[in-house]
Amino acid sequence: MSISLKRSLILSLFFPFLCCFQGKASTELKQYSAAIHVHSTFSNGEHEVLELARFAKERNIDVLVLTDSFLTSVTYGIWPFDRIGIRGINKRVRLGVRDYGVGRYFEAVREAQRQFPDLVILPGVEVTPHYYWTGLPWTGLKLYAFDHHFIVLGLTEQQIENLPVIGNETWDNTEKRWTLILVPLALFLGGILLLYLGSQEKIQVGKDTAVRTRRPWALGIAIMLFALLLAWNNYPFGKFGDPYSGRSDTVPAQGVIDYVRNQDGILYWSYPEAVYPDVLMGGGTMVSEPHSEDLLLTDGYHGFEGIYGNRITATRPGKVWDMILMRYIEGWRMTAPRVTTGIDFHYFKDPGGSWYDLNGGQTILLMAEKSEAAVLEALRKGSGYATFQEPAEGLRLYDFSVETLDGAKALQGGEVEGQSPVQVHIHLDWVQDPPANNKPFQLELVRNGEVVLKVKQFLPIEFTTTEELSSGPHYFRMRAAWPRKIYDVLSNPIFVNVP
Numbered sequence: 001m002s003i004s005l006k007r008s009l010i011l012s013l014f015f016p017f018l019c020c021f022q023g024k025a026s027t028e029l030k031q032y033s034a035a036i037h038v039h040s041t042f043s044n045g046e047h048e049v050l051e052l053a054r055f056a057k058e059r060n061i062d063v064l065v066l067t068d069s070f071l072t073s074v075t076y077g078i079w080p081f082d083r084i085g086i087r088g089i090n091k092r093v094r095l096g097v098r099d100y101g102v103g104r105y106f107e108a109v110r111e112a113q114r115q116f117p118d119l120v121i122l123p124g125v126e127v128t129p130h131y132y133w134t135g136l137p138w139t140g141l142k143l144y145a146f147d148h149h150f151i152v153l154g155l156t157e158q159q160i161e162n163l164p165v166i167g168n169e170t171w172d173n174t175e176k177r178w179t180l181i182l183v184p185l186a187l188f189l190g191g192i193l194l195l196y197l198g199s200q201e202k203i204q205v206g207k208d209t210a211v212r213t214r215r216p217w218a219l220g221i222a223i224m225l226f227a228l229l230l231a232w233n234n235y236p237f238g239k240f241g242d243p244y245s246g247r248s249d250t251v252p253a254q255g256v257i258d259y260v261r262n263q264d265g266i267l268y269w270s271y272p273e274a275v276y277p278d279v280l281m282g283g284g285t286m287v288s289e290p291h292s293e294d295l296l297l298t299d300g301y302h303g304f305e306g307i308y309g310n311r312i313t314a315t316r317p318g319k320v321w322d323m324i325l326m327r328y329i330e331g332w333r334m335t336a337p338r339v340t341t342g343i344d345f346h347y348f349k350d351p352g353g354s355w356y357d358l359n360g361g362q363t364i365l366l367m368a369e370k371s372e373a374a375v376l377e378a379l380r381k382g383s384g385y386a387t388f389q390e391p392a393e394g395l396r397l398y399d400f401s402v403e404t405l406d407g408a409k410a411l412q413g414g415e416v417e418g419q420s421p422v423q424v425h426i427h428l429d430w431v432q433d434p435p436a437n438n439k440p441f442q443l444e445l446v447r448n449g450e451v452v453l454k455v456k457q458f459l460p461i462e463f464t465t466t467e468e469l470s471s472g473p474h475y476f477r478m479r480a481a482w483p484r485k486i487y488d489v490l491s492n493p494i495f496v497n498v499p
């Protein structure tokens, strides 16, 4: 082996470590603002993608995450034609990304990206994994779980087209159920058989005797037509969940989570406690209920919207989010969900507060650079925090980190291993001058689901607290807010393992 080859081998062995070590040492994470959960005219938003990009740029937003609805209609059919029934949801007809074309959606985003290179624009989709009906058409139908949504990011056009969600069954994305194929096939063959069967009758014509065969043509053809209709209904001979079971089912939702995760995409539950009225075509009712139990019943998703324009209990100390985080550190769950702010933006409403603007509810992402890959990575890890602020550009959590006794350190969304006691650093301040109606913030530091520290004061809040930890896994998270949450900061968790 030549010396140069040896040297290149040695270099190639060590180079990755050198590169990463240097990269890490010189990496300075900056805070970038993201508007997440935005609808354009590709679903029921009022503005085109290009306009939204311009609005985001005007508001100094760094990242625009579009989440147009993938499919917006539901189907109710009467057995056995369960899939070729009445379609519809709102009285106002709505279309989604699948109707307009995923390719056109991606092209619109690419065009906006070309015109606004300084802004990162992601073409995400909002999907309904499953819904179910109760009642009967003549007594009044009720539609449940249609408001249980996911925000899905980081998938290719084809991966979105193949999403395994109710109403999007295709030949490729379904497992075949043989009964759905065999029943119409058997009926069709039965119909053919009837055309050949029949009773023979002798007819006397003068001196001759003729034989006439009576065949049940009409019945045979009717059965064949019925079989064809059934095959059309059953195509593509596989389905996700049963919308007529009359009960909640998170198996289809878990299927979507697994699909997105296997494709290396990102999935957040949207507004788990939002309740909104909607009207079905044909007099049915859509029932919208808080569904934060879905967060507990599913695993593998990246996070959920922790701040949005409704009352939220899941993020309160000791509630659903902490229950999940505890199960994670105790080893009962595969993943620990992170949080974002979901603005569910459709149009500007004046006057309506910042929930009707693009920059009131911001998710702040900690990234080394402003790029699509960095945004996806930050959302995957939960590097950053959810906020609501008015006016925008209001405040920043300049530091929330945990440092072990031996000097190892982790930021939000991160993990660290080291000796106890650990130091928790917090620094929250206004970016510019405080607002005229300035009020003190109530800050809570949560450790393993329990509030371990409360502070109530005007900004800036800057301190370091020392925490004794037992051997084993722990996590910290924090929240700081005004009364009535006009200003609100919800951090992502930091995980600490003490050997």
Ligand SMILES: [Zn+2]
Binding pocket: 037, 039, 067, 126, 344
């Ligand atoms: Zn939405």
